[in-house]
Amino acid sequence: MPLVAYLPAMGKLRYTDLAQNPKALLAHTGFKPDEFEALCVFFDQAWQGYIKYYTLEGKPRVRQSRGRKNETLPTSEDKLLFVLYYLKTNPLQEVLAAAFAMRQPHASTWLKLLLPILEQALGRADCLPERHSERLYRAVAAHQRVLIDGTERPVGRSTDYQTQKEHYS
Secondary structure (H helix, E strand, O other), X not given: OOHHHHHHHHOOOOHHHHHOOXXXXXXXXXXXXXXXXXXXXXXXXXHHHHHHHEOOOOOEOOXXXXXXXXOOOOOHHHHHHHHHHHHHHOOXXXXXXXXXXXXXXXXXXHHXXXXXXXHHHHHHOOOOOOOOHHHHHHHHOOOOOOOOOXXXXXXXXXXXXXXXXXXXX
């Protein structure tokens, strides 16, 4: 039996339901309600800017969008919840689709559409990570204390002792 057959019994994730439970919102998205709502302002601006000129398929819009009554993700909050839930929990698209009461191809389409919009919203909120050392230095120069979260990457170890001494602590 296909997974879609179970959807009516499972219900679907909605921001209005999770907003009532800050612990659940944090578990599903990694954001507290006030953080979620602050990001949602920038996300809504990015979404409105996109949907004004393009269709959901990415084609230039011919006429103005009025929205749909039975839209899968009706509000900007639901769209942001969808993409943050995906990034936080990293589910299979089939599982993501079931959680939001849609089919897997629709989940894939929404992800392709919403991930760049989230990146644009994070850029507007000035929350994107800095990837170049010169710009990072300028960004943190005004602060007295900076915390950096880093990840070590495995590097092949050279057999030459002098090279090891230069590259390893």
